[in-house]
Amino acid sequence: MNYTNQKLKTLQIASTVLALSIFTGLSYAQIEVDPDLPSYNKTGNVSGNLNSIGSDTLNNLMTFWAEAFRKHHADINIQIEGKGSSTAPPALIAGTAQLGPMSRKMKKEELERFEDKYGFEPTRIGMELDSLAVYVNKDNPIDSLSLQQVDAVFSKTRKGGHDEDIATWGQLGLAGMLSGKPISLYGRNSASGTYGYFKKKALFKGDYKDRVKEQPGSASVVLGVTEDLAGIGYSGIGYKTLGVKAIGLSKKTGETTYKPSYENVLKGNYPLGRMLYVYVAKKPGQPFDAMTKEFLKLVLSKKGQEIVVKDGSQPRL
Numbered sequence: 001m002n003y004t005n006q007k008l009k010t011l012q013i014a015s016t017v018l019a020l021s022i023f024t025g026l027s028y029a030q031i032e033v034d035p036d037l038p039s040y041n042k043t044g045n046v047s048g049n050l051n052s053i054g055s056d057t058l059n060n061l062m063t064f065w066a067e068a069f070r071k072h073h074a075d076i077n078i079q080i081e082g083k084g085s086s087t088a089p090p091a092l093i094a095g096t097a098q099l100g101p102m103s104r105k106m107k108k109e110e111l112e113r114f115e116d117k118y119g120f121e122p123t124r125i126g127m128e129l130d131s132l133a134v135y136v137n138k139d140n141p142i143d144s145l146s147l148q149q150v151d152a153v154f155s156k157t158r159k160g161g162h163d164e165d166i167a168t169w170g171q172l173g174l175a176g177m178l179s180g181k182p183i184s185l186y187g188r189n190s191a192s193g194t195y196g197y198f199k200k201k202a203l204f205k206g207d208y209k210d211r212v213k214e215q216p217g218s219a220s221v222v223l224g225v226t227e228d229l230a231g232i233g234y235s236g237i238g239y240k241t242l243g244v245k246a247i248g249l250s251k252k253t254g255e256t257t258y259k260p261s262y263e264n265v266l267k268g269n270y271p272l273g274r275m276l277y278v279y280v281a282k283k284p285g286q287p288f289d290a291m292t293k294e295f296l297k298l299v300l301s302k303k304g305q306e307i308v309v310k311d312g313s314q315p316r317l
Contacts, residue, residue, distance in 0.1 A: 040301035047075035054088030058101035085193025100279040103193035131260035144248035144257035157206035186233030
């Protein structure tokens with residue numbers, strides 16, 4: 001299989017199907033992948049170690065693809081490590097991973113360090129559309145916030161322009177038992193691409209409050225909010241569970257709020273929509289190494305996208 005720019009474009013189109021399953025929560029039987037996607041037929045046996053180091057947000061999906069890949073290539077040993085997007089560039093530079101999943105684009109300095117080592121920039125592949133969701137406990141009655149309010153809740157600098165710090169649920173209009181309760185803040189650590197994306201887009205490049213409880217992974221953020229009625233946190237929509245509610249967001253106070261659905265992300269209405277990536281150390285004009293090529297072939301195939309859609313039907317979504 002020749003991985004030209006057209007194939008990479010095909011992958012991004014296929015990722016739209018992936019996103020549809022995640023954002024709508026439809027069952028596997030209700031969603032069909034693009035019938036024009038090729039079936040997966042391995043071109044030969046590959047063996048060795050295939051390592052993926054990077055984004056926690058993409059961790060689940062990379063694991064499911066790896067499990068499917070092993071069924072076709074029993075002599076492959078695949079290791080998936082998802083401790084944060086910032087761990088991907090050093091792993092690719094050091095050669096300890098062939099795949100570098102990231103929930104953001106590489107920063108200029110990361111690209112420069114990579115190019116200093118290899119003499120070319122890495123290949124970036126768009127893997128899926130995602131919405132970075134703001135979660136509250138399922139029993140919290142609040143349904144929506146503006147980004148200015150989110151900024152005043154999470155940031156001590158309030159660069160979004162809200163006129164006062166927001167520290168209690170009563171300041172967001174809630175009455176009853178929650179009105180006087182301090183808002184418990186849950187977020188990711190600084191190694192996470194999600195941490196950086198939220199800081200840039202939701203905090204208007206401001207600074208987090210010191211009392212944000214930094215978590216090692218997205219699942220930990222969601223678990224914290226699940227167990228804390230006064231909690232609020234953020235992570236990819238793929239980590240949504242029955243214990244939390246993904247609230248609607250508006251770009252500005254007083255404007256229409258939008259839920260983190262596939263349609264709203266695709267139309268640009270949801271303010272925290274993003275693309276998730278995998279970076280590969282491939283020289284332009286040169287082929288992928290055999291293992292990486294075969295793995296991406298499965299991801300691009302009908303089988304690979306059916307795995308994604310099936311994953312989208314799980315209750316946690």
